[in-house]
Amino acid sequence: MGPDREQSAAGRGRIDMSLLKQCKQRVSDVIEHESGQLHALSQDIWKAPELAYQEHAAHHLLTSFFSSRAWEVQAHYHLDTAFRAQWTSEPSDSPRLHVAFLCEYDALPGLGHACGHNLIAEVSVAAALGLRGALESVHPPRQIQITVLGTPAEEDGGGKVDLIKAGAFEDMDVVFMAHPAQDDAAYLPDIAVHDVTVKYYGKASHAAAYPWEGINALDAAILAYNNISVLRQQMQPSWRVHGVIKHGGVKPNIIPSYTELEFYLRAPSRKDLAELQEKASACFSAAATATGCKVELCSSSHDYYNVLPNKTLAQAYIENGKQLGMQFTTNDQVLNALSGSTDFGNVTFEVPGIHPYFFIGSEALNHTEEYTKAAGSDEAQYYTLRTAKSLAMTALDVIFNPDLLQSIRHDWKMMKQMEEEMNSGIANKARESSSGAGCASC
């Protein structure tokens, strides 16, 4: 049953609080019981880091884990390294409610699991096991489907966007995942991102004998980088642009005939992102004009959207987390800071969801060697499993309290409507600023 369909008849009536409490206790017990296996799973993923769309070992570990526990597994679900594992409770008269937990398991080049995606996988697996264990011990108020969706390529590419396009989220009611960070927070602003590769084509020549015969693609790259730096002065404080030079030429005595840069452009909304994209494109083109190079802009096929907050889900998560001893940050600098981007943002435009951040027992910062170490540490386990319990308990609240679900849907519709009104008319603008690129190779 999708979020747009009302479920007036579904499980209406008083909430059985003692049954709900019993189920929450069972969630904790099951997760504790499985803690050794869950730790081993997360360690195995952590020890063999794999890049986006190439997470074959992690995919095998996760699909084998679910198959061995009698979950129904679709191993290569639309993508080679995606999967879908599901369990459904006994049929009932009320319509089925479908909750999903999303796993990520890709790593970063050179750094391994410096964003702790091994722990994201562990949280969702643990939450799903806990929730199933709880529901198997009672008669839930309606039929429940639990899905664990293995979503590859968050760090690069956007596997969730591929899965959205394939219809993977169409029948889901609420989706859950959690991301490692430095603090516990039910919501931190994840912003929209557009990835672009900039290629400059010049002409090689002997750099000492007849440099005037050359067209210097490295000069274009440097100008592009500096044009962006100058643009930074006039950027909104909430915008972010960062880039690297991936190819800068081969030898000082050869005028570089080819250079390549990769930039991430970010803004809190897709509307702002379209504006930023237009300005950045002008910087890249100007560098080509100044040097006589040809430029090609290759956009990644999937932009990530900002994450839509859901205050009802966030509140339920906070209440459960507090019961488990979480101390949610009240630091405005953390709560209003931009935490990066995620393809979960696109998911929140399809179905209501929550993407809380969680402390892992370390002050280390994401995307550093120290964070890789922290994500593989024994200390992270307590916090990871606590987060899983809080997610599963929040799912129980949704299952047992139909009014909560209505309120979640209401929040989601309001947020989505607001975003859509704000974003109306941007589609063409964004398309125009990446047009002329015509890059088939990226």
Ligand SMILES: NCCC[C@H](NC(=O)CCN)C(=O)O
């Ligand atoms: N090009 C996509 C980059 C995604 C990446 N994601 C994370 O770091 C996960 C935390 N939200 C990013 O740079 O934001």
